[in-house]
Amino acid sequence: MNIAMLVFIACSVMAIVGALALILAREPVHSALALVLVMISLAILYLLLGAAFIAAIQILVYAGAIMVLFVFVIMLLNAGEEVRTNVSRLAKWVGLPLGIFFLLEMAYSLFREYGGRAALAGGTAAPVPASTRDLSMKLFTEFVLPFELTSILILIAVLGALVLAKRES
Amino acid sequence: MEFVTHHPVLVVSLIKIAIALFVVMTALAYLTWFERKVVARIQSRWGPYWVGPHGLLQPLADGIKFLFKEDIVPPAADKISYVLAPFLALALALTTLALIPIGPATISILGQPTQLVISHSNVALILLFAISSIGIYAVVLAGWSSNSKYPLMGGLRSSAQMISYEVSLTLSVVGVLLIAGSFDFYDIVGGQSGHWVHVIPKWHIFPQILGFICYLTAAIAETNRVPFDLPEAETELVAGFHTEYSSFKFAMFFMAEYANMITVSCLATLLFLGGWLSPFPETGAWRWQLYLPAAGLIIAGIGLIVGGLRGVQLSAKLVFPVLGIVCLGVGYLCTLPGVMPVIQGPFWFTAKVFFLLFFYVWARGTLPRFRYDQLMSFGWKFLLPLSLINLVVTSLVVVLRLR
Amino acid sequence: MNGSYLDSYAPLLLMFLLAAGLAAVLIIASSVVGRHLKVRAKDQPYECGIRPTGDAREPYSVHFYMVAMIFILFDIEAIFLYPWAIVFKQLNMFGFVEMLLYIAILVVGYIYLWKKGALEWK
Numbered sequence: 001m002n003i004a005m006l007v008f009i010a011c012s013v014m015a016i017v018g019a020l021a022l023i024l025a026r027e028p029v030h031s032a033l034a035l036v037l038v039m040i041s042l043a044i045l046y047l048l049l050g051a052a053f054i055a056a057i058q059i060l061v062y063a064g065a066i067m068v069l070f071v072f073v074i075m076l077l078n079a080g081e082e083v084r085t086n087v088s089r090l091a092k093w094v095g096l097p098l099g100i101f102f103l104l105e106m107a108y109s110l111f112r113e114y115g116g117r118a119a120l121a122g123g124t125a126a127p128v129p130a131s132t133r134d135l136s137m138k139l140f141t142e143f144v145l146p147f148e149l150t151s152i153l154i155l156i157a158v159l160g161a162l163v164l165a166k167r168e169s
Numbered sequence: 170m171e172f173v174t175h176h177p178v179l180v181v182s183l184i185k186i187a188i189a190l191f192v193v194m195t196a197l198a199y200l201t202w203f204e205r206k207v208v209a210r211i212q213s214r215w216g217p218y219w220v221g222p223h224g225l226l227q228p229l230a231d232g233i234k235f236l237f238k239e240d241i242v243p244p245a246a247d248k249i250s251y252v253l254a255p256f257l258a259l260a261l262a263l264t265t266l267a268l269i270p271i272g273p274a275t276i277s278i279l280g281q282p283t284q285l286v287i288s289h290s291n292v293a294l295i296l297l298f299a300i301s302s303i304g305i306y307a308v309v310l311a312g313w314s315s316n317s318k319y320p321l322m323g324g325l326r327s328s329a330q331m332i333s334y335e336v337s338l339t340l341s342v343v344g345v346l347l348i349a350g351s352f353d354f355y356d357i358v359g360g361q362s363g364h365w366v367h368v369i370p371k372w373h374i375f376p377q378i379l380g381f382i383c384y385l386t387a388a389i390a391e392t393n394r395v396p397f398d399l400p401e402a403e404t405e406l407v408a409g410f411h412t413e414y415s416s417f418k419f420a421m422f423f424m425a426e427y428a429n430m431i432t433v434s435c436l437a438t439l440l441f442l443g444g445w446l447s448p449f450p451e452t453g454a455w456r457w458q459l460y461l462p463a464a465g466l467i468i469a470g471i472g473l474i475v476g477g478l479r480g481v482q483l484s485a486k487l488v489f490p491v492l493g494i495v496c497l498g499v500g501y502l503c504t505l506p507g508v509m510p511v512i513q514g515p516f517w518f519t520a521k522v523f524f525l526l527f528f529y530v531w532a533r534g535t536l537p538r539f540r541y542d543q544l545m546s547f548g549w550k551f552l553l554p555l556s557l558i559n560l561v562v563t564s565l566v567v568v569l570r571l572r
Numbered sequence: 573m574n575g576s577y578l579d580s581y582a583p584l585l586l587m588f589l590l591a592a593g594l595a596a597v598l599i600i601a602s603s604v605v606g607r608h609l610k611v612r613a614k615d616q617p618y619e620c621g622i623r624p625t626g627d628a629r630e631p632y633s634v635h636f637y638m639v640a641m642i643f644i645l646f647d648i649e650a651i652f653l654y655p656w657a658i659v660f661k662q663l664n665m666f667g668f669v670e671m672l673l674y675i676a677i678l679v680v681g682y683i684y685l686w687k688k689g690a691l692e693w694k
Contacts, residue, residue, distance in 0.1 A: 003176070004578055007585065029250065029313060036306065043299075047581055052292045056299040057651060064302025065647045068332060069640040071309055075325070076637050129577040132292055132352065136655035140663055144670055150652070151677040154645045158681035161641040162690055165634055182583035186590055240603040256595045263591035267584050288584035295654055296584075329636050332643040339650040346657035417602030421595065542693035545639070549691040553646070553682075560653070561675065564660060568668045571661060 008048055015041035026081045028074045032067060039063040053132040181281045182288075186267070189287060193266055197427045198228035204530045211534035222477070222485035232420070240416035243315060250314035255414065255421040258307035262428035265300050268293045269435045270354050272445045272514025285514065286354075294352040297436065298339060305331050307425070308410050315413035323409030326541060327393060333548040334390035334397075340556040341383035344563040345373050345440045358444035367450060372443035376566075379559040381441045383552055385528075388433040390548065392426060394529060396536040397544060434525035435518075442521045445514030462516040463503035470496030638690055649678055 018037035025031045039062040046055040139147060202217060202224060209216030217224025242251060270286035277283070290296055305328050312324015349357040363371045374381045390397035411422045438444055449455045470493040477489020503512050539547065653671070660667050685691055 003179070003582060027247065029247070029310075033250070033253075033306070033310075036303075040303070044585075048578075050577060052290060052581065053295065053655070056292055056295045059299035060295070060302050060651060061648065064299065064305065065332075065644045068305055068309070068328070069637075069644055071306075071313075072328075072637055072640040075309075075313055076634065132655065133659055136659040137662065140656055140659060140667060140670065147652070148670065148674060148677075151649075151674045154648060155677055155681040158642070158645055158685060161638065161645075162685065162688055165638045165641075165690070166688075178579045179582060179586065182586055186583070186587050189587075190590065190594065236602050236605050238602075238606050239608060240606045252599060256592070256599060259595040259598070260588065260592040263594070264584070264588040267587035287587055289580050290584070291580075325636055329639045332647075333639060336643060336646040336650060339647070340653070343650070343653045343657050346654065347660050350658050350661055352654075352658060416606050417598050421598060545693045546691060549642075550686065557675065557679075561672070564668055564671065567660065568665055571664055 004048055007044065011041040011044045011048070014038075015045070028081075029071065032070045032074060035070070036063050036067050039067065050129045052129070053135065054130075177279070177281045181278045181283050184278055185283070185287050189266060190263065193263065193428065193431065196431065197424050198232065200427050200430070200526065201231070201423070202228050203526075204533070207527070207530045208534045211531075222480065222482050222488050225488070235417050235420040238416040240418070241413075243317070243413050245316040246413065247314040247316065250310040252418070254307045254311035254314060255411075255418040255425075257310070258304060258425035259421045259428070261300055261304045261307070262425040262432065265297050265432045266428070266435070268297045268300075268354075269432070269439070270358075270444075271518045272511070273355070273358075274511040274514055276511060289355070290353070292352045293354050294342070294346075294357075294440075297432075301429070301432070302335065304425075304429070307422075311414070311422070312410040315410075317413050320410050320412045323412065327410055330393070330397065330544060330548070331391055333545060334387045334552070337383055337548060337552040337556050338387035338391055340553070340560060341380045341387060342440060343556075343560050344377045344380040347560075347563050347567050348373060348376065354439050354444070358439055358446065361443045362446055364450050370443055370446065370448050372441065372446075374441040374443075377441060377559070377563070379555065380563070381437070383556040383559060384437060384441065386552060387548075387556075388437065389529065389532065390544075392429045392433060394426075394430065395533040396538050398538060430526065430529055431522070434522045434529070437525055438518060438521040442525075443517075444521075445518040447513065447517050459509055459513065460504065462512050463500045463509075465516075466496050466500030466503060470494065470500060635693065642685065642690065645681075646678075649674075 015038050018034045018041060021034035022031045022038065025034060040059060043055040043058040043063070046052075046058060205227075206216040206224070217227040220227045220230045242248065267287040268290060270284065270289065272285040275282050275284055308324055308327045308331065310324075312320045312322075312327070315321070345357065346352070349360045351357060351360075361370070361372050365371060365375075369375065389395075411419055414422065447458055449458045473493030473496060474490045477485050477487075477493065480486055480489065502508055652674070656663075656667065656671055663670075
């Protein structure tokens with residue numbers, strides 16, 4: 001058991017607990033906070049995999065920007081505590097078993113592919129640090145078109161936000 | 170002992186972190202003292218004077234007082250978020266300091282060679298921004314969880330202000346990155362060594378003066394300091410997002426604010442002011458500069474002894490000469506051949522950070538506060554375009570000089 | 573712990589744990605050490621001495637939402653500029669033109685926001 005493994009397990013547990021809390025929490029702000037926790041745990045997992053840059057971006061964009069908007073919207077709508085309803089029959093008899101089935105299937109195929117513990121330990125112990133420079137070079141030469149298209153995407157988002165806000169006020 | 174041999178890096182880091190936390194907590198405490206003294210001088214007052222000689226024990230007294238105050242949690246508050254807010258504020262503010270290097274030297278702790286930084290990352294800059302970007306939740310949560318009108322208003326205003334200026338802050342730094350071509354602070358500072366026409370240091374502040382101004386303005390707004398301290402506008406919002414806080418939780422917001430001040434000053438020093446580099450050339454004729462740290466400490470020591478003995482307060486007469494002798498001792502240590510090269514980096518780094526912190530306090534003592542609508546339009550309509558223009562012009566110059 | 577890669581980030585995590593520990597100790601210490609005296613008036617939300625009326629969590633200006641939205645968009649733009657800046661010298665003129673185009677498209681959106689008064693604070 002090395003420290004990387006320890007951090008991996010801690011972050012995985014944190015991510016799962018955060019995801020559960022997100023669903024189970026009644027106060028919307030608590031749900032949002034739980035999602036922030038999930039984002040941060042994922043970022044640390046990226047860090048363990050050798051992608052420090054992506055980890056930083058994950059926190060900067062998701063935890064530091066998008067979730068702030070979520071929290072603002074929750075506060076703007078003044079959403080109170082959720083009211084529990086009974087689980088719908090469809091979810092109870094079809095959704096739940098299907099979810100569990102997919103989870104087991106995923107676990108089984110991953111286990112068969114990587115052979116369980118040994119591979120997990122090997123996978124987290126020696127990450128190959130990704131070069132931020134190579135990543136950037138690829139992004140701005142090979143993938144220049146998708147990159148330019150993001151600016152149009154952002155432009156459309158600006159227009160959309162404005163239209164929505166104007167209609168509300 | 171087995172742990173030490175198996176995880177030397179962790180043990181060495183633990184020692185470095187302990188030292189760093191001690192130094193930073195002390196610096197935080199004395200920054201409040203320094204601020205009160207300087208603002209007092211600007212306003213022709215004395216400032217803290219009676220707790221210890223020249224009020225030197227005032228921060229300690231404040232801390233103890235905060236600790237013994239009643240810790241009220243309003244029954245209407247959302248308990249989890251209410252406690253989480255000050256916790257996040259302080260923990261994150263302190264964590265960012267781990268990425269700040271203070272000198273180029275490699276020292277040896279427990280026989281392990283190690284650098285003068287806790288975590289040397291090659292994406293340090295962006296990681297630092299990432300960690301500090303989570304700090305906004307402290308403000309939002311503090312305002313929201315209190316379940317009271319003034320904190321909610323203050324928290325919203327404060328967080329809206331922080332995100333507005335965060336854009337300008339991140340954009341203003343891109344100019345430096347264009348020149349340096351790296352996120353690693355060691356590379357960024359290393360690229361600033363050398364001099365133009367033998368006298369002007371090649372610091373980024375000279376080609377990036379516009380970026381520096383944008384950065385400094387946005388940084389003051391980010392840390393919610395005067396003249397951008399709208400969230401704490403006493404005349405309108407009582408105390409802003411931490412109105413409902415008491416005892417040490419209240420103090421923690423201030424500790425976080427001062428820690429953030431130190432972080433942004435360190436960042437400004439690394440990015441624009443040449444970090445730990447000396448402003449003087451490193452030729453033989455300038456060798457005397459190596460004795461500057463020692464000389465500064467010895468002059469301070471003599472000043473403390475003479476001033477203390479001539480002082481009015483009895484406590485000053487007793488304490489200042491002792492402090493002076495300590496200064497003389499440390500000053501002598503700085504002349505030892507083993508210590509002298511190591512101390513140069515931290516000396517210049519600290520001097521520059523101190524100057525920026527003084528600038529902060531100076532601004533607080535001088536400038537009036539913005540109105541909220543002025544503040545928001547200043548950020549979006551002036552600072553943002555300005556940093557974009559700086560960015561485009563810088564990239565144009567860099568690309569033309571490559572030809 | 574192996575490899576210099578994790579060596580540079582493990583201390584960061586350690587720093588966070590210790591800083592968090594310090595913060596937690598301060599919070600717990602202050603709630604233990606300080607005396608507690610229950611008074612009804614103390615428990616009320618602070619409202620300058622006036623009796624508090626209504627719920628504090630009232631819906632507020634849609635403008636805060638607008639600011640958060642614009643912030644995300646410009647933040648994403650800024651984040652794209654970071655990796656671009658460090659390889660700029662290799663990309664040379666190509667990099668300059670491609671970013672100029674990118675910024676130009678976003679400036680259109682910015683001008684639109686300005687003209688529509690979304691940057692105005694009322």
